[in-house]
Amino acid sequence: MREALLQAVNITKIFEGKTRVEALRSIDLAINQGEYVAILGPSGCGKTTLLRIFAGLTKPTTGKCTFLGEEINKPNRQRALVFQDPRLFPWLTVRGNIELAIKKQAFIEANERIVELCKKMQLSEFMYSYPHELSGGMAKRVALARALAGDPKLLLLDEPLAHLDKNIQLSLLNELHRLWKDGLTSVLVTHDVDEALMLATRIIILSARPAQIIANQQISLPFPRDPLDGEFVQLKEKIMKINSGVGEPE
């Protein structure tokens, strides 16, 4: 039995405003070390809210969320959140943006770390470029590099491939797979079943608002995965059925 890295117990989130919105209801979930968990669900169901709770940016109304046995009550670089939009500071270069996440350390060490991360994320040529000079895909890579600069134990990804063209999606997908293969436990929020099936070792499907877990499916397809492979297609159909509320949850 692997150690649960992140544990959510009976998480409920209600937004009180002009209208009361119940986003999440009774979510119980454990994410183990070494897993790649994809959270699927209809648009606006509360996937991002759940990810924000994991990150410590949003507090659950009821329930408890722990990371390495400690209750999550504020953000921490060990749980690196990559937002849907890259959110790079426009006044800093790529280098400066990545540097933001580096803990206080000697200049030479920090410099080495930034160079290494830029190399890893294929950003070496753009180290001194400003965000407005980057393409959408490059900006996402910088956001990912910034998240990695804090040496996280858990990577939280909010629709990392949204609004990118196919080629860039594919290259970023490989990057995300490589990071997981190198030992980084990851949680991916997406509405794209293909994306989830290409990366995840487990898929969690949420219902429409208020979101509840309606399926928790282990994915044992071997890597590298081929979207045209028969087993992949079968699994995709099954998940799509559940996702659209037709299939039987497991």
Next chain:
Amino acid sequence: MRSLKVLKGAVFPIFILIIWLLSSRHSTNNLIPAPNEVINAISNLWARGEIQKHVSISLIRVLKGFGWAAIIGVPLGLCFGVFTKFRLWLMPTLHFLRQIPPIAWIPLFLIWFGIGEGSKSAVIFYAAFFPVLLNSLLGIEQIPRRFWEVGKVLEFDYLKFLWRLVLPASLPSIMAGLRLGMSMSWRALVAAEMIAATSGLGYLIMSARSLVRMDEMVVGILLIGLIGILIDAFFIWLERFLAPWNKETLGVGENERSIASSG
């Protein structure tokens, strides 16, 4: 494109110059000095060292008063932006004071600070202070929530929030406030010099008035406008130099998605 812009901008001044020329030629009562008379006045005043003296005195005055307004107004505005509780206590008073034009204070300032430099510095300070303070405050208010969240996620400490987020993100707004403050203090200075001064551009106009030197009055007016434009251009350049990312990418004031509606 740029030359076309300049050309378009020059059309109206040329039109005014022509009207000026024609009206001065047909004026019989000397109320409108001819352009050549104004040019002569400029060369005479320059030769006597009057222009250099009055311009430099006015500029030094404005720099002093404006400098203090910037030194106090920017940090105070940032404090109000960061510590919102301060605002509740002080903003109503500041909003009240902001409504009073600096010129209205001149008689009181003359009594309090004397006829010398003190009263003028106070007027300039007063004129520049509110635009500088309020724009610095606005600069913080306009930082998108998504940037604050990046700071939280990356565990910024107070110093990092200030140096890496608050100052650079509010810089365009601070610069806009400084630009506006400078322009306000320039106007207020001339008004103060017209009421009580023995030097400066405002005094140049008023002393020309007492001698009924229409040409010198026009010289004073033209100099005020010209220097005002040059100061403004300097601030525009400075803003572009210090905050080249502004407008293109920051997305100031954009509507943030509410957490509740994001899935």
